[in-house]
Amino acid sequence: MDNSGMYVGLDIGTTSIKVIVAENVKGQMNVIGVGNERSSGVNRGVIVDIDKAAEAIQRAVRQAEEKASIEIHDVIVGIPANMLKIEPCSGMIAIDDQSREITGRDVRSVATAALIQNLSPEREVVDILADEFVVDGFDGIKDPRGMVGVRLELHGTLFTGPKTIMHNTRKAVEQAGLHLRGTVINPMAQGMMVMNDGEQDFGTVLIDLGGGQSTAAVIHDHQLKYIDVDQEGGQFITKDISVVLNTSLDSAEKLKRDYGYADSTQASEEDEFPVDVVGQSQPTPISEKYLAEIIEARLNQVFERLRTNLDEVQALELPGGIVLTGGVSALPGITELATEEFGTHVRVYVPDQMGLRHPSFTLALAFVKYFGGLSEIDLLIKSALTGSTQLADETDELRQREQASEAATTTSEQPRQAKAKASKPKKNRSEGFKKFFSDFFD
Numbered sequence: 001m002d003n004s005g006m007y008v009g010l011d012i013g014t015t016s017i018k019v020i021v022a023e024n025v026k027g028q029m030n031v032i033g034v035g036n037e038r039s040s041g042v043n044r045g046v047i048v049d050i051d052k053a054a055e056a057i058q059r060a061v062r063q064a065e066e067k068a069s070i071e072i073h074d075v076i077v078g079i080p081a082n083m084l085k086i087e088p089c090s091g092m093i094a095i096d097d098q099s100r101e102i103t104g105r106d107v108r109s110v111a112t113a114a115l116i117q118n119l120s121p122e123r124e125v126v127d128i129l130a131d132e133f134v135v136d137g138f139d140g141i142k143d144p145r146g147m148v149g150v151r152l153e154l155h156g157t158l159f160t161g162p163k164t165i166m167h168n169t170r171k172a173v174e175q176a177g178l179h180l181r182g183t184v185i186n187p188m189a190q191g192m193m194v195m196n197d198g199e200q201d202f203g204t205v206l207i208d209l210g211g212g213q214s215t216a217a218v219i220h221d222h223q224l225k226y227i228d229v230d231q232e233g234g235q236f237i238t239k240d241i242s243v244v245l246n247t248s249l250d251s252a253e254k255l256k257r258d259y260g261y262a263d264s265t266q267a268s269e270e271d272e273f274p275v276d277v278v279g280q281s282q283p284t285p286i287s288e289k290y291l292a293e294i295i296e297a298r299l300n301q302v303f304e305r306l307r308t309n310l311d312e313v314q315a316l317e318l319p320g321g322i323v324l325t326g327g328v329s330a331l332p333g334i335t336e337l338a339t340e341e342f343g344t345h346v347r348v349y350v351p352d353q354m355g356l357r358h359p360s361f362t363l364a365l366a367f368v369k370y371f372g373g374l375s376e377i378d379l380l381i382k383s384a385l386t387g388s389t390q391l392a393d394e395t396d397e398l399r400q401r402e403q404a405s406e407a408a409t410t411t412s413e414q415p416r417q418a419k420a421k422a423s424k425p426k427k428n429r430s431e432g433f434k435k436f437f438s439d440f441f442d
Helices: 050-068 104-114 163-175 186-194 197-202 234-245 249-259 288-312 334-342 359-372 376-386 390-423 429-441
Strands: 005-012 016-025 028-038 074-079 085-094 123-135 138-141 151-162 179-185 204-209 214-220 223-230 272-275 284-287 322-325 346-348
Touching: 005 050, 005 163, 005 359, 016 050, 016 359, 028 050, 028 359, 050 163, 074 163, 074 186, 074 359, 085 104, 085 223, 104 123, 104 151, 104 376, 104 390, 123 163, 123 179, 123 376, 151 163, 151 223, 163 179, 179 186, 179 359, 186 204, 186 214, 186 223, 186 322, 186 359, 197 204, 197 214, 204 288, 214 288, 223 288, 234 249, 234 288, 249 272, 249 288, 284 288, 288 334, 322 334, 322 359, 334 346, 376 390
Parallel strands: 005 074, 074 179, 204 322, 322 346
Antiparallel strands: 005 016, 016 028, 085 151, 123 138, 123 151, 204 214, 214 223, 272 284
C-alpha cells in the first residue's frame, strides 16, 4: 500500500504542545513544518481543562501552518499510558458464501467482533492490534483477503484506558477546529521509531522522561507488553530547584536547561552562575555541582521506583537494555546516572531531522512515522474502532478493479500465446529431460 500523503502529529504534553507536519513520499517521511507552544490545561499528561488545552493546540497548529504553508485540518493524536490495560482478544465470524473470497469488510467485521468486551463503564477501548488471522483452522495468516473459507478468526491485543482521557482528548481537538484522523498510544508509536528491529524483537525498555510524568514501556516481539507510569517528571525537578534556591519557577526552568546536569559527578564545584533569589536585590552565586545534586536527587527517586516495577516483570534482563527519550533525557550525564541505577546499558534517542534534534520532539515525530507505516490491514482493523466502513469499501472496490484488469489482460494475451506456441516446432520430451539433467549436474 502506498501511504504517500500528508501527516500531522499532535503531542499534547504537560509543559509544551508540539505539532509536526510531515509528507510521506514512498516511505520517506519529510518534515515540512513544526509548531511548539507552551502547554495549558494539561496536568501529568492528561487534559484537565478542555478550553485552555484547545487554545494552546490552536496556537501550536497556527505556528506549524505558517512554517509548512498549508492549512491543517486532520491530526494524529497520542494517548498517554495512564491506567492503560493490555489484554488478549479474539473474534470470529462466519463467511456467508463459501465460494466467496474474504474481503476488507470481513476483516473489519472480525475486528469488530474482537472489540466486544465486558468493560467497566469508566473504561474505553483505545486500540486493537491483530497478531494473526485464522481461516478454517489455518493460523499464522497476516492478510486473509483473497482467501476462501467458512470461518474467519482474529487473535490480537486489546488496549483499554480511562474514558475521561479519551473524551477530553477528542473534545479538545474538536474544539480547536480540527478533525481527529487517528489516535495512537504514546509508547507504542515511540517504540516503533526509536528501536531497531533487533531491539523490538528481543526486548527493550523505553523510558520517556516527560515534563509531567515518566513512562516506562517494554517492547518485546514487536509488541507493547508492559506499561508503568510514574507521576513525576521534569516539572518536579523545576519545582525542587525553585524551592531549594528560593527562586521563581521560570528562573528555575532556565537554570535547569542552561546549567543542569543529571549526574553530579560530572558537574564542577568551581563553575558558578548567578541566581535571582526572591527577596534579595543582588543575585546569589550557585555552583554547577550544587544544582546537579538537586536534579540528581529527584531523578534517583524516579529511577528507583521505575526499577522496582521493572524488576518485578524481569524487564531489565532483556538484551535490548534501556532507551531514554523525552525532554528530561537531554540533561548531560543522564546516561551515566541511568546506567548506574538500572544496571543495564542505556542510550538516549535524539531525532536526526534538521530542526528537531532534541528528545522532546520524539513523540510528535513518532506519530507521523507510525501512521505513515501502517498497512491496509492495520488501517482496516483500526476502522472498527470508529465504525466507519469507507476504507473497507474503497479497498474492496480497488481489489475488484485490479482483478478485473488482470483478467482482461490475461484474456487478451491468450490468442497471441496460442499463436506463438503453434509456430514453434515441438520438442522431443526425452530431449527436454536430458537437457534438464545435463544442465543440473554440470
